[in-house]
Amino acid sequence: MRIGEISKRSGLPAKTIRHYEDVGLIRSPRSENGYRFFTDNDLHKLTFIAQARSLGFTLGDCRILLGLYEDRQRASGDVKRVALESLARLERKLDELESMRAALGRLVERCHGDDRPECPIIDRLAGSSG
Amino acid sequence: MRIGEISKRSGLPAKTIRHYEDVGLIRSPRSENGYRFFTDNDLHKLTFIAQARSLGFTLGDCRILLGLYEDRQRASGDVKRVALESLARLERKLDELESMRAALGRLVERCHGDDRPECPIIDRLAGSSG
DNA sequence: CTTGACACTCCAGCTACAGGAGAGTTTACG
DNA sequence: CGTAAACTCTCCTGTAGCTGGAGTGTCAAG
Numbered sequence: 001m002r003i004g005e006i007s008k009r010s011g012l013p014a015k016t017i018r019h020y021e022d023v024g025l026i027r028s029p030r031s032e033n034g035y036r037f038f039t040d041n042d043l044h045k046l047t048f049i050a051q052a053r054s055l056g057f058t059l060g061d062c063r064i065l066l067g068l069y070e071d072r073q074r075a076s077g078d079v080k081r082v083a084l085e086s087l088a089r090l091e092r093k094l095d096e097l098e099s100m101r102a103a104l105g106r107l108v109e110r111c112h113g114d115d116r117p118e119c120p121i122i123d124r125l126a127g128s129s130g
Numbered sequence: 131m132r133i134g135e136i137s138k139r140s141g142l143p144a145k146t147i148r149h150y151e152d153v154g155l156i157r158s159p160r161s162e163n164g165y166r167f168f169t170d171n172d173l174h175k176l177t178f179i180a181q182a183r184s185l186g187f188t189l190g191d192c193r194i195l196l197g198l199y200e201d202r203q204r205a206s207g208d209v210k211r212v213a214l215e216s217l218a219r220l221e222r223k224l225d226e227l228e229s230m231r232a233a234l235g236r237l238v239e240r241c242h243g244d245d246r247p248e249c250p251i252i253d254r255l256a257g258s259s260g
Numbered sequence: 261c262t263t264g265a266c267a268c269t270c271c272a273g274c275t276a277c278a279g280g281a282g283a284g285t286t287t288a289c290g
Numbered sequence: 291c292g293t294a295a296a297c298t299c300t301c302c303t304g305t306a307g308c309t310g311g312a313g314t315g316t317c318a319a320g
Binding site for chain 1: 306307308309310315316317
């Protein structure tokens with residue numbers, strides 16, 4: 001199939017699929033006219049990548065996971081290691097965003113948001129202790 | 131003061147300060163030798179930006195907030211509007227990451243992580259329902 | 261034979277910087 | 291006074307993961 005069809009079937013934009021080829025995540029041979037053509041196996045790979053991305057794996061992770069996916073003999077420990085690192089990254093980011101949300105949420109609550117100039121948000125950014 | 135000193139005092143790397151100048155967040159006049167020089171007012175601005183960034187505001191937000199900061203007559207409602215949008219962004223991102231963490235966490239728990247090849251993580255990425 | 265839907269290859273831009281090269285300036289030490 | 295360290299400058303590249311657009315080519319239908 002060509003890129004338009006695999007795009008529809010995988011749910012990934014054609015641009016994204018070309019990008020994955022650019023960075024070496026997949027390879028796609030060309031027809032005589034220069035068009036990429038894809039097999040069902042490529043479709044499996046792309047949906048695999050899409051799933052992994054939706055779980056927060058980076059493209060670097062995807063590269064590793066694809067290798068493990070295609071190695072039927074790999075140890076589940078190898079997969080779990082990658083997943084645990086990704087999980088740790090997610091949790092670090094979550095902690096960071098959560099503390100931002102908490103601090104900003106408190107400020108927003110305390111800001112009247114009316115026509116008056118007094119504003120605890122600006123005060124805080126300007127460095128006042130409150 | 132020069133960039134090294136304001137860097138120390140603001141806690142921002144010199145690279146970052148130059149970058150803020152590049153994108154027009156601050157402006158800094160030059161001495162005869164071409165070196166940037168900064169005032170205490172610039173220091174206020176930079177710490178303001180640093181605070182805003184740590185609360186999750188984008189540089190675009192910072193640009194707006196700095197304008198509001200310098201306008202003593204602005205309405206607190208104007209500030210709150212920016213803050214609410216930022217908060218909404220944070221919450222969308224948090225929701226996304228949280229659902230990723232939940233899904234990945236479940237998979238990791240179910241993966242033995244030993245020498246055997248069976249792996250629910252790979253199975254899930256490959257599209258199996260479990 | 262032309263129109264429209266595809267496909268292709270660059271190149272640029274997004275966010276918010278960081279790293280490094282190569283060059284000039286200032287400062288401290290001997 | 292010389293020099294070496296420390297500081298500063300500009301410019302270019304890279305990061306992550308695409309997305310948009312320009313300009314061009316291919317192919318099937320009418």
